[in-house]
Amino acid sequence: MDAPQPTRVDVPASVEEVFHDYAPRIYNLAYRMLSNEADAEDVTQDVLLQLVRNLDTFRGESAFPTWLHRVTVNAALAHRRKRASHEQHRVYDPLDSFLEDGSHAAPVRNWFVQPERDALDRETRTLIDQAIAQLPEIYRDVYVLADVEGLPNADIADILGLSLSAVKSRLHRARLLMRNALAPHFEEVPA
Amino acid sequence: MICCREVVESLFDFVSGELPLELCQRIEGHLKVCSHCVCIVETYQVTIKLSRQLPKNDSLPRSCAQRLRTTIERAMKAGG
Numbered sequence: 728m729d730a731p732q733p734t735r736v737d738v739p740a741s742v743e744e745v746f747h748d749y750a751p752r753i754y755n756l757a758y759r760m761l762s763n764e765a766d767a768e769d770v771t772q773d774v775l776l777q778l779v780r781n782l783d784t785f786r787g788e789s790a791f792p793t794w795l796h797r798v799t800v801n802a803a804l805a806h807r808r809k810r811a812s813h814e815q816h817r818v819y820d821p822l823d824s825f826l827e828d829g830s831h832a833a834p835v836r837n838w839f840v841q842p843e844r845d846a847l848d849r850e851t852r853t854l855i856d857q858a859i860a861q862l863p864e865i866y867r868d869v870y871v872l873a874d875v876e877g878l879p880n881a882d883i884a885d886i887l888g889l890s891l892s893a894v895k896s897r898l899h900r901a902r903l904l905m906r907n908a909l910a911p912h913f914e915e916v917p918a
Numbered sequence: 919m920i921c922c923r924e925v926v927e928s929l930f931d932f933v934s935g936e937l938p939l940e941l942c943q944r945i946e947g948h949l950k951v952c953s954h955c956v957c958i959v960e961t962y963q964v965t966i967k968l969s970r971q972l973p974k975n976d977s978l979p980r981s982c983a984q985r986l987r988t989t990i991e992r993a994m995k996a997g998g
């Protein structure tokens with residue numbers, strides 16, 4: 728599949744600039760989608776080479792970050808297909824975990840973390856990244872693009888070729904699974 | 919009265935303010951009497967905030983950075 732063309736970028740003049748400005752962003756997104764360092768490196772190399780090859784064509788107004796996201800996501804999805812690593816088993820639905828009368832199957836406790844006040848320490852970052860890595864792929868992709876990268880749902884639908892309602896549905900389930908995965912680490916201990 | 923499952927099903931639109939007023943009011947009524955759902959709403963939002971604080975520009979593993987740098991240098995010297 729041909730990569731979509733970017734329409735604007737402050738053209739990097741040197742290897743150092745290409746590397747410094749883009750490699751970490753591409754690598755972090757690819758790593759969170761693929762949960763594997765070697766695969767993330769392959770994708771980063773692929774995207775950086777596309778970037779270098781297209782340097783002369785970068786003209787126009789805006790859309791470069793979108794282009795970069797799109798090309799990185801396409802490369803990561805292609806890499807996943809090549810590895811035939813996509814999951815075939817049934818994906819657990821977090822909305823299935825209620826009693827017959829619709830009430831919670833287990834007590835729900837509050838958390839002691841205060842994201843508005845505390846910067847993420849290394850341990851917390853690791854916990855969150857591990858929880859992301861455990862998400863089923865169909866939920867992980869939308870979660871990373873929405874709640875880590877901060878893309879609008881409409882852009883995610885466009886990039887992943889999904890309807891807007893599918894993005895919202897997957898994102899909601901991803902958030903519930905993330906909440907459930909993080910809860911044992913952050914729950915307040917009952918008095 | 920709305921049940922816990924229905925509250926959780928509607929959470930996405932509830933926290934993004936996209937629910938119809940009538941359903942929003944029913945959920946708010948449920949939250950007044952269900953501490954478990956209050957915790958779910960709060961921790962759902964904390965989960966989103968924590969994820970948005972993850973760094974997107976963390977530095978690459980050193981050996982990976984070196985290999986990529988070499989590849990990009992070669993590609994740029996070759997004219998892309």
